[in-house]
Amino acid sequence: MFAIIQTGGKQYRVQEGDVIRVESLKGEAGDKLDLAPLFVGGDKALFGDAVSKFVVNAEVVEHGRGEKLYIRKYKSGVQFRRRTGHRQDYTAIKILGIKG
Numbered sequence: 001m002f003a004i005i006q007t008g009g010k011q012y013r014v015q016e017g018d019v020i021r022v023e024s025l026k027g028e029a030g031d032k033l034d035l036a037p038l039f040v041g042g043d044k045a046l047f048g049d050a051v052s053k054f055v056v057n058a059e060v061v062e063h064g065r066g067e068k069l070y071i072r073k074y075k076s077g078v079q080f081r082r083r084t085g086h087r088q089d090y091t092a093i094k095i096l097g098i099k100g
Contacts, residue, residue, distance in 0.1 A: 001042035003056050003098050005035045014095045019061060024089040033058040033093065040098065054100035061092040 002015040008023025027033065035056040040046045046054070065087045073082040 001040065001098055003037035003041070003054070004039040005037050005056055007035065011038065014056065016095055016097050018095045019092055020095070021066075021090040021092050023091070024063065025060065025091040025093070027060045027091075029060050029062055031060045032096075033060065037098070040100070054098060056098050057096040058093045059096055061094050063089070063091050065089055 002013055005012055005014055007025070010023070012020055012022065014020060025033070035058055037051055037054050037056050038047065040051050040054050066089075068085045068087050071082075071084050071086065074080065
């Protein structure tokens with residue numbers, strides 16, 4: 001059985017035992033989370049009102065920062081060059097189960 005969840009403006013396909021990195025969430029390592037699925041699949045696909053009774057149980061594993069991404073800006077003819085970097089914060093969560 002798998003589920004589609006939405007957090008941080010992005011959607012993720014998860015199943016029991018998966019560890020995924022999502023945008024930063026509040027909570028310490030070891031805290032439990034309950035996420036509402038948008039879609040539940042497996043033997044039979046469920047979405048809409050049929051999914052409202054399901055819940056995805058997850059646990060916060062760690063908080064961290066992703067690898068550095070470099071952004072380069074360039075304009076021809078005017079000697080304009082800029083290089084900046086960005087590191088996105090993330091929270092790793094482990095999916096404990098899909099209950100319904």
